[in-house]
Amino acid sequence: MQKRFIALAIAGLISGPALAQSNVTVYGLVDMGYAYRGDNIVDGVKNRSGIDSGQAAGSRLGFRGVEDLGNGLKAGFLLEQGLFADTGAGRADGNFSRQSYLYLAHDAAGTVQLGRVYAPQDSFISGFDPFAGGTVAQVGNIWSLREIRYNNTIKYISPSFSGFNVTAAYSMSIGTNQSGASAPATDQVNERLGNENDIRGWAISPMYQNGPLKVGASFQQRKTHDPLAANTDRNKRTTWDLGASYDFGVAKLSAMYGQGRDKDADAIAGAEAKIRQYFIGATVPVFTNGAILASYGHSKNTADGANDATATQWAVGYNHALSKRTGLYAAYSDISNKDGLTVAGVDQGLKAAVGDASYSGTGYQRGFQVGIKHAF
Secondary structure (H helix, E strand, O other): OHHHHHHHHHHHHHHOHHHHOOOEEEEEEEEEEEEEEEEEOOOOOOOEEEEEEOOOOOOEEEEEEEEEEEOOEEEEEEEEEEEEOOOOEEOOOOOOOOEEEEEEEEOOOEEEEEEEEEOHHHHHHHHHOOOOOOOOOOHHHOOOOOOOEEEEEEEEEOOOEOOEEEEEEEEOOOOOOOOOOOOOOHHHOOOOHHHOOEEEEEEEEEEEEEOOEEEEEEEEEEEEEOOOOOOOOOOEEEEEEEEEEEEOOOOEEEEEEEEEEEEOOOOOOOOOEEEEEEEEEEEEEEOOOEEEEEEEEEEEEOOOOOOOEEEEEEEEEEEEEOOOOEEEEEEEEEEEEEOOOEEOOEEOOOOOOOOOOOOOOOOEEEEEEEEEEEEO
16 A cells, blocks of 8 residues: 555656546566676686676566456556666666556456567466576576567457466567667667568467466467568568476476477578477475476577587576565576587577576576565
């Protein structure tokens, strides 16, 4: 309740009496910890250690509001700004660049979101990963051709029908540089003049969950839209993933398998990607509020000229809840890259690195993290 009063006061100062009556809530998360990374892909690059923000989950500050329109219909919004608590800086790719959308929701019909949203594939992968898409142990480090966020998007989330639901999305221009490490040009995130070279994409992810069982799939495609191009398959990327998990009580086991193809009609011979990948994971509850985490994943590029380049990661970790809002974590991971051939000066290796929820990993293949996160 106190947070709501604070949010209303801020809204009143900014926008006057009209917004002061809105049902707005302030929320956020701060994640801080120590990180060590070593064994860089590039010879001669030294180890890195530091106090980093957003390791297990991206640090953020958000505003969300909702209005009850009656008859089961609601309208609302969400604006979420990423930040780095170690420096006080925000994400370089814009204000509220983690998520920013307006939505309509109906109890029986589902929810429609309009704006910048999480890609269905990212939510799918994080949902089966014991590390929930965070720390140096996240499976996303070796899961190639992955989408994180969509710009300029309409996204639909269905209600649950006896445990079954569907998420679907369509973007007029997905955008580039979704990590927030640096700011992309404006024409790389918004629809361009004549829609020339917009990266359009669609995705669908059906899911079924009943008690301890969870199974689902993710399908998506993105393609450069160029009205002047003769080849309609130019810069086309298609992926599909399957996942399942089962909670046995003493342990929760999860697995995923996926394939993807990145086809560029303008690329040099042998420069495309044709990926096959899999992952297995386990979460074992210990003590009263703890859990041991472990995973193993493997990705392989089987495209012509790629020389079967591979990336393999194994990881272990531990989470401990101090309360519903505060938790400790530790994680260690090791990646082995087997580079492919160099074609016309382009290395065809997968070059996987130990990134986390906020940091790309920049070529490091071994990492350790320990930290604390607090939600409010």
